Amino acid sequence: MAAAGRSIKEQAKSGRLVVTVLKYLTLVVGCLVVFIPIVVILLGAFKDGKEFANTGVFELPKSWSFGNFKTAFFEGKVLLGLRNTGIILLVSCAGTILTGTMTAFVIQRFDGYFTRAVKGLFLLATLLPNISMQVTVFRIVSKLGLYNTMWAPIILYVGTDIISIYIFMQFLSQISVSLDESAIMDGASYPRIYFSIILPNLTPAIATVLIIKFVSIYNDFYTPQLYMQNEKLLVVSTVLYKYISSTTIKWEVVFAGIILCIIPTLVIFLSLQKYIYSGLVSGSVKE
Amino acid sequence: MFEKKQKRSFKEWFHTYEGQKLYVSALFLLVPLVLLLTFTFVPAFNMITYSFQERDQFGVDPQFVGFDNYKTIFTNPDYFITFKNSLYYLVGSVVQQIVALLLASILCSEIRAKGFFKGVLFFPYLMNGVAVSIIFLRFFTKGNPPLTQEGTLNSVLQMFGIDPVRWMDAANPVLVNCCLVFVSIWRYIGFDIIMYIGAIQSISPDLYEACDLDGANPFQRFRYIVFPSIKPIISLQLILAVKGAISVFEIPYIITGGNYGTSTFVIKTIETAFKKKQVGLASAMAVVLLIIIIIVTLVQKFMFRDESEVEARESAKKKRLKMSEKGAA
Known part of the structure; x- marks a missing residue:
């Protein structure tokens, strides 16, 4: 009886763990869907023209220069x-x-x-x-x-x-x-x-x-x-x-x-x- | 002598609260009413009148054409297709509600960094629509038109070993529309999440406790406690989705310009009015939209009157119960 009781408890515990993991997983995926399109924009904003054309979207810029921001802001x-x-x-x-x-x-x-x-x-x-x-x-x-x-x-x-x-x-x-x-x-x-x-x-x-x-x-x-x-x-x-x-x-x-x-x-x-x-x-x- | 007396009485009247009410009403309402008439009711009246006319760009010598403009909208496939396109958005908003509900119920459970997740998921709703559209132009494609396929999404897919897909392909309007619906969900879902969180949090904690005592799992809890409590909000959202689906404008207008078979009813209206300068036809389209919105609103009002009546009856019942409890004590 006691053993059976424990295993039910354990099952419930592991079930809860699965639910918790699923919860966080869903939230993290949701946040990635929000972030990825924006992060790409942010990375691209730091690249210069040539670099932008020749590098992949997730590659970090060679230098973090604010030249593009200056151009966008004024010109x-x-x-x-x-x-x-x-x-x-x-x-x-x-x-x-x-x-x-x-x-x-x-x-x-x-x-x-x-x-x-x-x-x-x-x-x-x-x-x-x-x-x-x-x-x-x-x-x-x-x-x-x-x-x-x-x-x-x-x-x-x-x-x-x-x-x-x-x-x-x-x-x-x-x-x-x-x-x-x-x-x-x-x-x-x-x-x-x-x-x-x-x-x-x-x-x-x-x-x-x-x-x-x-x-x-x-x-x-x-x-x-x-x-x-x-x-x-x-x-x-x-x-x-x-x-x-x-x-x-x-x-x-x-x-x-x-x-x-x-x-x-x-x-x-x-x-x-x-x-x-x-x-x-x-x-x-x-x- | 007589005149003086009258003047004084007018002055007196002016200072009584009756008089004040009159001049304060006139003063306070003058500007809002003038604005309301000039920018809402006069254009609405014009819209209805123009919809029965054939008008040129300058409105010179308009011809009465009866229901011809309306016939065009419902028989010309070029115009009628926009109704079909709004179905994509309607289906999209059903998906949006389901996902929002899922995320909201997760955010209402015991979880760390709630504020962070909520903030991230909500933020797109506040972003500038043009910015969102350009971000997704980049997400699906790359470079100047003609667009190549190395967009963000394909880069992600390639990481998983999936071949790149031509997302913005004139030959595949279904896919293009789905992409646009995705953008629309991405932008607006945060708002629904917040709404649902509010609704879920207003459920009495006693119900949850009872639920836990009965040993219900999270899914049962959702099915039997959360879902029935927020059903009115879900149905409201679905009704509003009809309104939303027919008035889609910004995202397709900026991302595809209504090309690739993605034109929506409102884009078509605006094009007809300001590019083709067929103000009569465009007015008829605006009237059709107005009629659809009125129908939806009536349905919403009708359904919600019932809901509020039920609520009122229930709260009255509760009050009576409380009273009797007090009486018993």
Whole structure:
């Protein structure tokens, strides 16, 4: 009896061991699938043109020189792309937060036929597929004279971002109305309530929206590609796209450019990891 | 005298909360509403109107053509093939959900370096789409067009003694599409993993304990505890996958430019509008996409109303139980 009991225990133990090994194996394979394509880019970015053409993809570069990075950054216009993306990001984030919180405030706090109708309009707008809408949005943007200016993407990022309004509304519904009411007792006006009660209390929601905005704007390719053909208005995505759409491609420089464009994302990810996970997920669930 | 009085009362009214509500609403909503109308509803209205017209590049003298544009979409094989291509992505996202679920449940078990694995698997989701596409251009091929085959993947295969494969081959659109679906999974799976981790972690630990007491193995545990608890999320993800599959754009647009038989519905729409300048036809395509999305959304809303009702009933039951327990105590 005792022996049989032990062998069952041992079996269970070895079974658990197999499961554990399988678990780690799966994770390691998953990570390799993520890493290998990127590592090749990183290695390639350090090789010079001849070396790049003649060595295998996994061969280490002879010397770790940053020449390609320098070329990509200045001549390859990565610097310009980062600058333009930065400006667009800054203005659109500020715009989204201001208009988004204001809209959410009015819709959530002033209940009435009008605000309900407005809410319905915004919800209806979430259905419209963004990219294929550009077929007709394009005409309006160019009629307004916004084509080939930074205002085109900025206005589209601010004006068609309904998810943010939704997140703000969701969050506002959790902020007790009694806060507003006590402020009203003290004689505060509605604008005052918005600026000194609602806005500060929305900080976590604002952080979530900022994260979502950063990811979507930094990575957006189509809006700048369509509306900003001007060389001076290249953003991160279009700089990279320009590399591969030209006839002669210097791959080692392209790779350096890619690495440079990923670094800001990596830094933000590593420093805000926790908020990014929860922010992105909460943003999507309410979609 | 009379006028003064009225003015004052207006001023007074302006400072009452009713008055404030009105002007604050007007002030706060003005910009968002103008933007919403100009960049969403006016273009949507135009889209529907244009879809029944034959328009030239400049929109001069549009002709009403009835449903001709819609007929083209569903009868011209050049356009209809894009629906077939979206099936690749639909199947791909089923695979993606299964793999994501597997990885998520591993990441929820007792394991070392959880944060590291989670971070690595999630990071591609944050990467720039153009960067991802170029990385995979290199992964499958090498050099300037015409592309040679010494890409990363073939180098890996050669290490295992497998002959190189022509991944990006115009003669083999099935393979090219599968490659693109792989890239899409690579990029988006991290997000699903995080979603599933959240869902799995919200399962009550009591259930696991009961499970361990009954001596269930990990697979039974998954089958009888984890899977039923996260079923709603899985079905939501699968519904959203339909939306995703029909709106695929960036990865095939950058990697193959829609060549080699990899064009998707959205790529075709954009090409029709901005390369061929057939705005009428493109608008009709956008309307078709809109209709598909509306149907999917309705299905989703319908299914989820049921789920939330069930949840509400259950939580009410729990509350009642708690109350009765308290009463008993």
